[in-house]
Amino acid sequence: MSDTLDRLHAVLEQRREADPDSSYVAALHHRGLNKILEKVGEEATETLLAAKDAEHGDEAAQQALIAETADLWFHSLVMLSHLGLDHRMVLDELARRFGVSGHDEKAAREQQQQ
Numbered sequence: 001m002s003d004t005l006d007r008l009h010a011v012l013e014q015r016r017e018a019d020p021d022s023s024y025v026a027a028l029h030h031r032g033l034n035k036i037l038e039k040v041g042e043e044a045t046e047t048l049l050a051a052k053d054a055e056h057g058d059e060a061a062q063q064a065l066i067a068e069t070a071d072l073w074f075h076s077l078v079m080l081s082h083l084g085l086d087h088r089m090v091l092d093e094l095a096r097r098f099g100v101s102g103h104d105e106k107a108a109r110e111q112q113q114q
């Protein structure tokens with residue numbers, strides 16, 4: 001999986017300087033952060049609607065959910081790239097969380113806030 005993300009990251013970096021008329025990613029960068037965030041929000045909404053359909057749906061509904069999730073991940077990667085960040089930082093953060101229960105992490109956070 002990381003190999004695919006690495007490959008996509010390399011393409012996204014190339015597209016930062018590409019012609020917006022010939023590249024969708026370049027067109028997003030050209031239109032700016034607000035447009036990219038609009039797409040992330042749109043894809044998040046489409047993903048959750050697809051998830052509801054997939055809950056009691058057939059294989060086609062499950063495939064639709066996978067496609068929408070891919071759109072969401074893709075646009076999130078464009079967002080990170082636009083801000084000079086990348087998937088490796090997210091993977092490192094997830095790796096750091098291995099073995100830390102979500103309940104324990106939340107309890108520790110709440111204790112710090114007191």
Ligand SMILES: N=c1c2ncn([C@@H]3O[C@H](COP(=O)(O)OP(=O)(O)OP(=O)(O)O)[C@@H](O)[C@H]3O)c2ncn1[C@@H]1O[C@H](COP(=O)(O)O)[C@@H](O)[C@H]1O
Nearest residue numbers: 008011012015022023024025026027039042070071074075
């Ligand atoms: N993985 C993707 C990818 N996933 C989704 N999309 C595009 O994301 C868009 C989002 O879907 P929508 O239905 O919302 O599209 P839309 O109606 O055309 O968008 P708007 O006009 O509303 O902005 C579609 O145009 C998809 O083609 C992607 N476009 C590009 N990539 C990757 O990025 C690479 C570089 O792409 P270019 O920059 O276009 O060369 C490609 O080789 C792929 O590897």
